[in-house]
Amino acid sequence: MRQSTARCAAFAFAVAAFLAAPAARAQQSEIKIGEINSYSTLPAFTEPYRKGWQLAVEEVNAAGGVLGRKIAVLSKDDAGKPADAVTAANELVSSDGVVMLTGTFFSHIGLAVSDYAKQKKVFFLAAEPLTDAITWDKGNAYTFRLRPSNYMQAAMLAEEAAKLPAKRWATIAPNYEYGQSAVAVFKKLLSQKRPDIEWVAEQWPPQGRIDAGAVVQAIAAAKPEAILNVTFGPDLAKLVREGNTRGLFKDRAVVSFLTGEPEYLDPLKDEAPTGWIVTGYPWYAIKTPEHDAFLKAYQDRFKDYPRLGSIVGYSTLKAAAAIIAKAGSTDTDKLIAAAEGISLVTPFGQVVFRKGDHQSTLGAFVGKTAVVDGQGRMVDFVYRDGAAYLPGEAEAAKLRPAD
Amino acid sequence: MDFLVVQFLTGLASACSLFLVASGLSLIFGVTRIVNFAHGAFYMVGAYVAYVLTERWSGALGYWGGLLCAALVVGAAGAAMEMALLRRIYRAPDLFQLLATFGVTLMVEDLVVLLFGPEDLLGARAPGFKGAVEILGQQVPRYDLFLIGLAPLVLAGLHLVLRRTRWGILVRAATQDREMVAALGVNQRWLFTSVFALGTALAGLGGALQLPREAVNHSMDMTIIVEAFVVVVIGGLGSITGAFLAAVLVCELNAFGILVLPEVSLVLVFAVMAGVLILRPHGLLGGAPAEARAMRLAIPPPWKPFTSAERLWVVGGLALAAALPLVAGAYALTVAAEVAIFALFAASLSFLMGPGGMPSFGHAAFFGLGAYGAALAVSGAGLPMAAALLVGPLLGLAGAVLFGWFCVRLSGVYSAMLTLAFAQIAWAVAFQWVGLTGGDNGLLGIWPEGFARTPHGFYWLALAICATGIVLLRILVFSRFGYRLRAARDSAARAETVGIDRMRVQWAAFAVAGLFAAIAGALFAFLKGSVFPDTLGIPLSVDALAMVLLGGVETVSGAILGAIAYKLLAVWLISETDQSKLVLGAVIVLLVVVFPQGLGGQITRWRRPT
Known part of the structure; x- marks a missing residue:
């Protein structure tokens, strides 16, 4: 008897786990941005990265958001697998209604998401993947990349x-x-x-x-x-x-x-x-006004020093907000038009997303x-x-x- | 010449940790028949605990004491896992314990990050063994020499314990014939627990000894577990000396192999294993006959086909599944299509393991070959989707025919490990042959066409193909072929006596299982729009195994339930939390304890009230 109760309980738990609807995530008035990264596989990089984009979101929203609306980032783990990244992208786009996708670390995952973006006609701002293929021989109209390439x-x-x-x-x-x-x-x-x-x-x-x-x-x-x-x-x-x-x-x-x-x-x-x-x-040891401001804000907020991941996360979301603001809309074609040639200031200084190959001019030390x-x-x-x-x-x- | 001698020493040093981990794994397998998937996790925990202790305690005594204490802590954890978890499920079907230890591994991978932080931890160097000594004009690290000396000492120590103590005699007796030891009145509970404690302590020591050589990180477990298991199999299951020889063989071949072909490390251990197993079906020093009784999957109770009422239930369930697009959105339908694909994949493995009696640790090989076959048909040959879905799986079929020919010549875990070796070789080919497969950047742009472009269209396509495949597999189980297959599994000798060619029948089963896995793989390529080498990889093979075991390996179609539960849970957890492995592992452990016959086994029990 006791055993069968335990079985029923376990079964009920499993069923409840499948059926439980995801908690309400964002209000209607917010502009939703989908973000995917290898949080569970590469925590050493993605933890500072997450802090970076969180800071950017807070700054953008404190300044009144974009297009008069606040931005909300829906963030997903890809478990280090391209197939799971595509599932996450699909959930963000089909189910959550995000206006664009950002993120990814591994090159092959970046490519899988960029191919998904091309197929589903969604704007994708790749944060970290370094492969040249993502902007060159496998580049597509919907994909832009922030980090300096290989x-x-x-x-x-x-x-x-x-x-x-x-x-x-x-x-x-x-x-x-x-x-x-x-x-x-x-x-x-x-x-x-x-x-x-x-x-x-x-x-x-x-x-x-x-x-x-x-x-x-x-x-x-x-x-x-x-x-x-x-x-x-x-x-x-x-x-x-x-x-x-x-x-x-x-x-x-x-x-x-x-x-x-x-x-x-x-x-x-x-x-x-x-x-x-x-x-x-x-x-x-970087002494520029842009970086000083970033460093102070980051250290005040997180009581920790930034890693390169922090810069990538911060700049990615700042770029996303700037692109939406310039587009004046969340329509994909307008986002692409706005992103081509957009210029913005990152903690490393001024960068431009090139029209020719969708690569940003962010540099490196x-x-x-x-x-x-x-x-x-x-x-x-x-x-x-x-x-x-x-x-x-x-x-x-x-x-x-x-x- | 001098250089070659030093390279030889380097290979010996690398063999030490591998041997320690492998010897523990071999001991545990020999006595308990458990494939301890968590062995790598214990190795990793050993390294983390050693880091914490050596940072806290100072001096040479503190350092070496820290390493030893780490091994003891890990041994205690291993004993605790055996007592709290594995003792509950020793009566479950063989290999089911693998599922439990897999759940523990998943949990540990997330727990170490939560406990010790995400960053790599570089421990202090060993006091007294910091620098290098010059040998033949080359610098050789002192610590390497220490390791080279340690491995034979551990081997000798284990030998002494196994040969000269009562405990060791019992361990050897249990390795030879577990039932006989039990029949003679030996308390197996404590024998098993003590073997687990020693085996995991060796893993912990292996991890702790890596402290002066590498940064402790949260993916150490996966890098060692497969290699350690390969070493155990090359050496011969249960043979400690064999594990030592195999560790040295593998590390030396690697040390010299990279001089000729720098890319060789990718696949070397698996190629060596395949070669050794083809020449020596029980490894270098493994014995054949003693294990015959225990190695085989337990014979499940006879199966019966569905009754008419039960068929109606199945048809009703399928009708409900087909009606899903009426209520579900695009995302839910895509997930449902993925679940259907994995149900077919799991069913194909279940066919091989259940009626076929041949466990496989490399079933993703056929899934991945099917996916690559379909993707190459589209991107290489420019075929439309329908043709690609027909042609693609043929690549998987070809792989199954080729690999199966070798695998049916081996038995039990050796056969399972040979499939793993072939899967890894196929993976390495896909990974390295950039010109054809795009290497790890994969093949892109494999999207469905026509009516299948829409989520509901593709879902219906996947559901139709997968349901047909699953039904066909079930019909096969109850066909003449299915009975021959079960006869060959239950008693090879008697089957041959009545005129069944065991190898032919099993080979055919391999081809069938490979073909259906490949069909699932081809659908998967179109579901995701891209194919990467990880469709051939070990994690996917392990997922399939987990689905089958969760569903119940002693049932005909339990794997479907296992696949649905496992896949839905995994997709949902990855979406909801960054600690998906922790929760998934915990749920698996819970389910293992509550349903030791698997989810499908539970339903069988309801069908046949006892």
Whole structure:
């Protein structure tokens, strides 16, 4: 008897769980923006990212909203899977009636959502995915992207790499599209500037599963003068530890994607590499009025320092609000027309979403890593405006498929 | 030459942690027959606890004490899980315990983020083993040498315990013949609990020992669990020495393999497993006969077809499902189409596992091949949707015919792991063959056409195809072929005596299951509009397994219920919360305890009041 009661209770619970209607989410008068990201898979990036867009929403609404209405962000987790991201996009568009989609981190998820946006004719502002495909060879009219692409970051780093005397280069990159295209573009651009360069070794560890000791030995055996690294996160930590212990980085130049971002540099603490040429976000040393205002607002609000994710989240929602305001409407075609060529101010300064390829000109900081007071820091950095590292708009437009 | 020696040492060091985790897994499987999916979670918890303790305690004693304490804490947690959860379900069908440990894994993945924060944690380096020593002109980390020494010590210690203590003799006896040990009056409860404690403590130690090598993070469990299980299978289930040899083999092949082909790490362990299993069906050191009795899925009670009244219920249910577009909106219909697709996918696996008696850990291979087949038919060959839905599944069928030929030559978990190996090889091909498959950026623009463009149109299409598929599978179960298949499952020897070619029948079952999974996959491609390598991946195979087990592996169509419950819950939770894994895991654990025969098993019980 007792057991069957327990069964009934469990069954009733399961049924209730399916039937329970989602709580009322937003009032009619609000402009709803759909947001999707890998919250459960990549919390280290997405937590600061979420704080960033929350701050932006609060600022926009405090200033009276857009088109006389407040904005509300409906945020969904994609569990790190493109299929689940499409389900989330579908719920936001079909069921919740959002006026646009934003977000995503992984390149393949960004592409899946961008293809959904094209099919359903919805505006999509990709926040983070770095793949060049999303604005170029798989670009579409409905998709715009905020972050500097793989190509842009490779171009910034290749420019610095060309100044080094090193001639023998080796590469270490995670074995997936991001790593593959980062290496391909970097190689191409550097070899153009420096035909004397020789590529002597390459390693392609699977993402998240680097066998760091073996990789470090294999690279060292090729005796390169400089190394390009594209790994990040836990793989980077393993690589740095093994590399330091085995002396791989001693007397060698290292150029590294994303390593200056607090998300990846801070966990390394006093073991952070020194003297690597990296892209990143030195929030502690940027002295511009736009960034000062952002930093103060962020720290007042969250009692924490911003990561690069915070900048991406904040700028994405600021851009979304600016696009709606400029369009004067939430109609998709008007949003696209408004977004093409729109100019706005982010914590990194003025950026433009280019009409030709829907890529924003947000740039990145390029500098060297150092350890200051037991912390990994970027020093001797400069801000590189994204516009200078993109092909011309007409040329870029040719990279896109004809719609 | 010097370099090669040092590379060899590096491979040995990498083998240490893998061996510790694998040895624990092998011990647990050997004695309890439980595929402990949560083993990776225990490894991860070991690393997190070790981080917390070593940050708090100072000095060399604090550091090493912290690592050991972490292992003890994890061992205690493992014993607690065994007593609180697994003891309740030992009488359930084989592999059902896997579902419970899967639920625990899901919970732990979210819990560590809630407890320890989202950021990667880089622990201190081991005192006394910080730098490197020069060997043959190359720098070798001292800690690597420590690990190289530790692994054989642990192996020797385990050997001593298993050979020289009464407890060890009981463990070995239970590994050989569990029923006989019970019949001799040994208290199995405490034997199982103690084996779980030791096995999980080894996993915890393996995790703790990674502290000086890598940053502790919340995805460590998934990276180790599959590799550890592969190592156990290569070595031979239940063989500790075999696990050691396999760990060394895999790590050395990787260390040298990347010198020749830098991309090889992606698939190496699975290729090695496939090779070893094809040559040695019970792994390097595994024994064949002792396990024959316990390894097979338990024989379910005989099935009976639906009565006329029950058929009416089914028709009524289908009519209701077909009427869904009258009340549901676009989003609900898309989710319903997804549920229908997964019901067919789960039913196809259930056909293989139930009547076929062949568990598969890589069923997503056929689903994914079907999806790629359909997507390539559209994007490569320019075929319309209807043709793609016909042609696409043939790729899955071809895969099933090819993989099945090898798999029916193995038994039980070895066969299941061989399907996993093939699935991973197919995944790696889809991932790496960028020119054909687009690599991990996938194939885009696979959208339905004509009347199926609308959500209700596609829903009706998916419902019609999936319901037909499920009915056909059910008819097959009660056909002559189905009876032959069940005969081959229940007694291979007797089946062969009456003239049934066991391998042929099982091979045909593989082809059938693969074909229907591929049909589901082809529909899935059009539902999502894109195909990525993760349609071939381990998580999807595990999802299918969870659906079948939740539905009840001893029933004919319980998997449908399992798929509906699991998929609806997953979609709803991901939409509602960022802690979807925590809640989903908790619900699975709850359902496992309440319905140890699965949801469908419960209905069977209602059909046959006892």
